Amino acid sequence: MEFKLNFDINEKIYLRNPESSEIGKLMIKKAIDLICELGFEQFTFKKLALEINSTEATIYRYFENKHRILLYILNWYWCFMDFLFTVKLENISNDREKLKLIIKLLSNEFLDNLYHNEYNKIYLNKIVIAESSKAYLVKDIIEINKNEVFKPYKDLSGKIADVISLYNPNYKFPRSLSTTLIETSHNQQFFSMYLPKLTDDIHHNGSEFTRSFLEDFVFKILD
Amino acid sequence: MEFKLNFDINEKIYLRNPESSEIGKLMIKKAIDLICELGFEQFTFKKLALEINSTEATIYRYFENKHRILLYILNWYWCFMDFLFTVKLENISNDREKLKLIIKLLSNEFLDNLYHNEYNKIYLNKIVIAESSKAYLVKDIIEINKNEVFKPYKDLSGKIADVISLYNPNYKFPRSLSTTLIETSHNQQFFSMYLPKLTDDIHHNGSEFTRSFLEDFVFKILD
DNA sequence: TTCAAATAATAGTAATACTATCAAAAATAA
């Protein structure tokens, strides 16, 4: 049995909700494929239009620009991760185990085929690793942030910070440690793939290496 | 007395060495100002040409594209940091003090007016924080990396890793910890400026906060 | 079935990311 996951993505990200039509859903699906394949810089609405047998004009009715599509995809991912955290952590009472599981999820061992096969999760993952920082490293970050488009990321980071504080109430930097975990999981996976000299991943097993690095440092910090 | 710092930047980054002419030097100087002011995405050769009272064609004779200018600037910065590390660490025998100083330098407390006032170091710093990941988060990273354009970054990271290993020879992830320090120093400073909820920097003093977070982080991991 | 909404097809504009040409100016070598 499969479930259809649906998240309420912040309305300010889109002009028309892509979930509200078939072409809208196809748009997101193919955008994930294309951004993964071409990289965000080379990704254009024209190429996406071609892919979905439609026109640029149609896409522009859904999204102001390609940055908004990236935000939409990342928001969906963050909501998905939040959902995964909720589901997978609820039965676990031990805070140490919770942290271990969080790190496992951040290192992308969630790629099981449970839930929702609408979007290609492997592609989604590559996008998160290689493109997610481009969502916030923009000149108009202040304006964009006013629309709460980073709320799902902040919520997710907040949840991890809560577990950190539960595990060690005396630790002074739960939020910063939380974002460091998230961002470092992306960085180390990227580096181990493309710039391995920047890591200690001698066996080239990216996500497994990242997991062990993150687990080691989190517990050294919190114990 | 002031010194003129000169680093040998990898020849594959440029078509013609900007250090070899007045207009070339002005090009880099103004590129730093413009990238800082407009952000890398909005920065164009046309705008830079206008700024240096020249033409796009002239700039294209020095650099293939704007990504190469970014790489040039970052290479200069990494060489500069390497130089700073060498100079400031040579008198220090205590490895713990060395690590502390490294963290201080990574948190941008190097903005003294010693050495070289050619480039605006405050701007340079903002570029490193907000734009440096765009140098490697590109689709053609594999091709680009073949030209050794990230060597200064790898060397710098390697030096930090060496100090880490000297301080604690049993620690298993010196390189990954080193890059995590570098990248986290950028992230936390950016977040504390624009997305403060992602940090614990309640007093909004960016680089001082980053220093204390990283120092706590490193010594809990290594002690 | 009728009517509003969404889409496709097409056109067009301003800006970007280049490439090419050639004359003028500057640097350098004889």
Place this chain on the structure above:
DNA sequence: TTATTTTTGATAGTATTACTATTATTTGAA
């Protein structure tokens, strides 16, 4: 100093991107 090479400035041009606008057609909901 003049001659020669190199670099620059001025100009032009192309393909692509990032949009906006218009209208005819299709779809779908009342």
